[in-house]
Amino acid sequence: MNKTIMQLKRELWECRASFIRTPIILAGLLMLLLIVGQVTVQFKLGDNFPQPDVSNTEVESSGNGLRLQLSDDRSYEIDAADLHKLKSGELYSSHPQLLGAALGMIHIVFALVLLPILSVYFLGSLYSDRRDQSVFFWKSLPVTERRNVLTKLAAGVLGAPIFFGAAALATGIFYLVLISVYTGVFLNLPLPGLGHILSSFLGSIASLVAGWLMMSLWALPIFCWLMFCSALAKKVPFLMALGIPLALVVLEFWALGSRHIGSALGDQAKWALASLGKVIPFPDQIGIQALQMLAEPALWIGWLISALLLAASIWLRNYRYEI
Amino acid sequence: MEAVIKARGLTKTYGKTKALDGVDLDLAPGRIMGLIGPNGAGKTTLLKSILGLAPVAGELSVLGMNPRTERSRLLEQVSFIADTAILPRWLKVSEALDYMTGVHPRFERERAEAFLARTGIKRQSRVRELSKGMLTQLHLALIMAIDSKLLVLDEPTLGLDILYRKQFYSSLLDDYFDADKTLLITTHQVEEIENLLTDVIFIKNGKLCLNVAMDDLDSLYTELHVSADRVDQAQALGPIYSRSALGGKAMIFEQVERARLAPLGETKTPSLADLFVAKMEAPHRPGAPASSGLEGVA
Numbered sequence: 208m209n210k211t212i213m214q215l216k217r218e219l220w221e222c223r224a225s226f227i228r229t230p231i232i233l234a235g236l237l238m239l240l241l242i243v244g245q246v247t248v249q250f251k252l253g254d255n256f257p258q259p260d261v262s263n264t265e266v267e268s269s270g271n272g273l274r275l276q277l278s279d280d281r282s283y284e285i286d287a288a289d290l291h292k293l294k295s296g297e298l299y300s301s302h303p304q305l306l307g308a309a310l311g312m313i314h315i316v317f318a319l320v321l322l323p324i325l326s327v328y329f330l331g332s333l334y335s336d337r338r339d340q341s342v343f344f345w346k347s348l349p350v351t352e353r354r355n356v357l358t359k360l361a362a363g364v365l366g367a368p369i370f371f372g373a374a375a376l377a378t379g380i381f382y383l384v385l386i387s388v389y390t391g392v393f394l395n396l397p398l399p400g401l402g403h404i405l406s407s408f409l410g411s412i413a414s415l416v417a418g419w420l421m422m423s424l425w426a427l428p429i430f431c432w433l434m435f436c437s438a439l440a441k442k443v444p445f446l447m448a449l450g451i452p453l454a455l456v457v458l459e460f461w462a463l464g465s466r467h468i469g470s471a472l473g474d475q476a477k478w479a480l481a482s483l484g485k486v487i488p489f490p491d492q493i494g495i496q497a498l499q500m501l502a503e504p505a506l507w508i509g510w511l512i513s514a515l516l517l518a519a520s521i522w523l524r525n526y527r528y529e530i
Numbered sequence: 531m532e533a534v535i536k537a538r539g540l541t542k543t544y545g546k547t548k549a550l551d552g553v554d555l556d557l558a559p560g561r562i563m564g565l566i567g568p569n570g571a572g573k574t575t576l577l578k579s580i581l582g583l584a585p586v587a588g589e590l591s592v593l594g595m596n597p598r599t600e601r602s603r604l605l606e607q608v609s610f611i612a613d614t615a616i617l618p619r620w621l622k623v624s625e626a627l628d629y630m631t632g633v634h635p636r637f638e639r640e641r642a643e644a645f646l647a648r649t650g651i652k653r654q655s656r657v658r659e660l661s662k663g664m665l666t667q668l669h670l671a672l673i674m675a676i677d678s679k680l681l682v683l684d685e686p687t688l689g690l691d692i693l694y695r696k697q698f699y700s701s702l703l704d705d706y707f708d709a710d711k712t713l714l715i716t717t718h719q720v721e722e723i724e725n726l727l728t729d730v731i732f733i734k735n736g737k738l739c740l741n742v743a744m745d746d747l748d749s750l751y752t753e754l755h756v757s758a759d760r761v762d763q764a765q766a767l768g769p770i771y772s773r774s775a776l777g778g779k780a781m782i783f784e785q786v787e788r789a790r791l792a793p794l795g796e797t798k799t800p801s802l803a804d805l806f807v808a809k810m811e812a813p814h815r816p817g818a819p820a821s822s823g824l825e826g827v828a
Contacts (some may be wrong), residue, residue, distance in 0.1 A: 220621065220625050347610050350603060
């Protein structure tokens with residue numbers, strides 16, 4: 208266990224820039240954008256937003272609520288409960304999915320930036336130490352290649368997302384504070400209930416974690432393929448990782464006229480990305496999506512392929528590691 | 531006591547070339563063995579097989595373990611520095627110490643710190659910021675702080691200046707080596723380790739052509755400086771090697787009694803470097819080009 212933790216730490220030391228600094232920078236950038244966005248909204252509302260013509264609007268009590276009668280014969284009924292929510296600024300708490308979606312969009316940005324970073328990480332994971340010969344230093348220590356390969360996979364699938372997730376959550380909290388300040392100070396409305404904010408926030412954490420895990424489970428064969436290429440390539444693992452599937456697709460189409468490989472690969476990627484969009488903004492979808500996912504045979508086939516690719520990578524690291 | 535290394539008939543072929551050709555080797559605990567051979571003679575292959583880094587045919591046990599199948603367990607007791615091993619450039623010195631402490635049960639951090647204290651290496655430096663000399667010092671500090679039973683050094687001082695090299699070997703003897711440890715060293719700087727070794731093996735074309743204890747060198751090999759007028763007499767005794775020397779020839783004899791040579795001129799035990807050249811250019815290997823062994827000697 209101690210060794211595994213040390214191996215994970217080693218990966219973080221090596222990838223400090225991409226795993227830790229990138230999400231921090233991204234969070235800073237997003238926070239800046241959010242501030243700019245909020246200021247712009249404020250500006251627009253204040254000066255340019257067309258004010259409704261209220262001169263001909265009749266407002267009358269209807270039951271416990273209000274009835275707005277506009278001049279063009281449109282009328283709106285607002286019941287007492289909604290009126291109360293509106294008055295206390297609980298827009299997000301009356302429509303929690305709105306807050307969830309806003310946080311979800313922030314989280315998806317982090318997930319989408321993490322994906323290319325992970326691809327680069329996996330492509331280099333079992334290649335860069337062979338290229339610079341430091342593999343002989345690592346191999347002089349009592350750590351098996353199985354542990355090495357598996358911790359590298361874990362560092363990518365589970366380790367890096369922790370930092371990206373934390374940065375995403377920090378950005379989310381920042382957004383909540385910003386919205387609260389905007390509602391409270393600029394609109395001069397009472398702040399939304401803390402309970403509602405907390406539940407939205409916790410829901411968005413759960414969906415962030417679940418969305419990422421589901422995406423990773425779909426993308427696992429892709430990650431393992433990248434690692435395999437990294438262990439196999441004598442130079443430029445990227446070309447191998449891209450070239451072989453491309454060649455297979457072309458070959459299949461040329462020889463058989465079919466597109467099974469291409470569509471299988473496409474489906475896998477589509478499912479992986481879809482989990483981000485379907486789960487991250489919608490915490491209530493986690494259970495349904497997870498069940499749907501587990502029912503897909505393609506997922507299990509992907510895991511089988513992943514296991515084979517990992518076994519092959521470990522074998523390569525043991526027997527064919529010299530460039 | 532159990533042999534540290536026991537090898538029988540080690541053979542390894544790369545394509546058509548035999549990197550190892552039936553090597554037998556025994557190394558007892560507490561010895562310091564020098565493995566000397568020209569480039570491409572099979573030194574690195576032999577070391578790699580001992581360290582479980584390359585599969586090899588034949589019987590091989592290191593500390594009673596199979597280096598291939600029990601590699602991880604073996605490496606808890608065997609440490610090595612490969613000639614090409616380079617510390618990863620992104621690693622910080624402090625991280626290297628943390629990492630070794632975490633993964634190696636026999637790594638003694640205090641020892642490594644003590645070695646490093648004698649150098650100008652800062653804990654916060656990254657490997658890429660260190661000079662070549664510092665880099666080797668760091669690597670050695672890390673490896674020498676492992677309380678291993680067998681230490682394998684493949685060209686440990688390559689590229690270091692003479693001051694560092696002297697420092698390294700004296701620190702290896704004073705601070706590291708003790709009766710429980712065994713060393714296996716390859717180097718091109720034969721003369722620098724000559725006084726250190728208890729055993730020496732020469733390897734040529736994948737075969738061991740010398741495998742003796744340094745103490746036996748006196749009785750097995752004699753170098754004779756003979757004046758020009760007695761060269762024919764000396765030649766008749768069958769030197770394995772001769773070269774021109776001031777006012778005559780210097781010849782090396784194998785298993786010829788020193789008493790028989792003494793009347794012909796000045797006798798002494800040949801230096802390892804001279805013996806190495808003699809063995810590499812031995813006349814009973816006519817196929818070898820004259821320069822083949824020379825690149826191996828500094």
